[in-house]
Amino acid sequence: MAYADKKEGTSKLTSVLLVVLLHIGLLFGATVAFNYEAIQKAVVDTVAINVEEPPEPEDLPPPPDIEPMETPPPPITAPPTPFTPPSPNPLRPPPPQEKPSFTEEYKELPPQRTQCADGSSVAAGLPCPKPPEMKQCPDGGPRILASEQCPVQTQKCPGGQVIPKTATCPAVGKSSKLSPRGNSGSWVPVTAYPRDALRDGIEGVVGFRLEVSAEGRPTSCSVTASSGNASLDKAACDNLMKRARFDPELRNGEKVPSSYSNRVRWQIPKK
Numbered sequence: 001m002a003y004a005d006k007k008e009g010t011s012k013l014t015s016v017l018l019v020v021l022l023h024i025g026l027l028f029g030a031t032v033a034f035n036y037e038a039i040q041k042a043v044v045d046t047v048a049i050n051v052e053e054p055p056e057p058e059d060l061p062p063p064p065d066i067e068p069m070e071t072p073p074p075p076i077t078a079p080p081t082p083f084t085p086p087s088p089n090p091l092r093p094p095p096p097q098e099k100p101s102f103t104e105e106y107k108e109l110p111p112q113r114t115q116c117a118d119g120s121s122v123a124a125g126l127p128c129p130k131p132p133e134m135k136q137c138p139d140g141g142p143r144i145l146a147s148e149q150c151p152v153q154t155q156k157c158p159g160g161q162v163i164p165k166t167a168t169c170p171a172v173g174k175s176s177k178l179s180p181r182g183n184s185g186s187w188v189p190v191t192a193y194p195r196d197a198l199r200d201g202i203e204g205v206v207g208f209r210l211e212v213s214a215e216g217r218p219t220s221c222s223v224t225a226s227s228g229n230a231s232l233d234k235a236a237c238d239n240l241m242k243r244a245r246f247d248p249e250l251r252n253g254e255k256v257p258s259s260y261s262n263r264v265r266w267q268i269p270k271k
Contacts (some may be wrong), residue, residue, distance in 0.1 A: 046266060158189040173253020178212060178260055181245040188239040188264050196206040198268060202229050206236040206264045214255040216246040227266060236264040 113121040116128035136143050137150035146149060152164050157169030197203075204227025210218040221237035249258040 072215075158254045169252055174250055175252055176250040178258040179247045181216065181247050181258070184244070184262070187243040188236060190269055191237055192239050193266065193268070196236045197229055197231045197266070201268060202232065202266075203268055204228055204232050205264050206233050206266065208236060208240060208262065210240060210244060210260045210262065212246050212248065212258050212260055214248050214257050216248045218244050218246075218260075219257075224261065225263070225265040232266045236266075240264075 008035060051265070112124035114124055114126070114128065115121050118129075118131055120129070122128055133146040134143050135146045135150075137153075139153045141150050141153060155163040155165045155167075156162050158172055161169065165168060205225070206227045207221050207225030209224050211220045213219050218241050221241050223233045223237065226233055227236075244260075246260065248255040250256075
């Protein structure tokens, strides 16, 4: 059954191909027949063109021998003429000089400054710095700023201790006060009465203060209460400086300077 179907299909395909080829042949023949007259006309109208070959060139004489040219020397170039600037026209004024700008002029000026009392300087228009307030420390101490504290003044005691100057050294030896040596009444005798005061009958009392060295001798005399007469005051100090002697003050076994105060009474002796 299958074989019969296959044989029948092949026959149909062959028939179709034959029909197609037949139609192609008929179509080609009709086309040729239709264009036959046009082809014949194109053949008749074609014109033959004879192309003539160009004649051969006649024999020409050989070209002359050309001698090679020598390379010409390089051209000589004259040196350039030096440029001479034109002389200024005396009738034409010189061009104006450009002035520096305001900023450049300002930079060239030195800054103005003011000299202060402490040696420093400040810009003009500004106030000088106020000097700091100072104070003097007591007992010959240094001069320091008012806001600072004065250093404590110290003293060295005979035993080697260093204590504040206002304190008292601890006792390590004998201590005694300053005392006159001998009769202090003999320091200013009656024979030392000033002649002018004696002549005028002037009497008075002179208060004095003697500064005494560690050796017991007076170093200075000052009048603490005047008698009212310059001759009596001067005579009192002159005689005290000449004749007064003391046993010096002892402080922890060491002799120290001290002072002595008293009075001298000037009185004319009665006959």
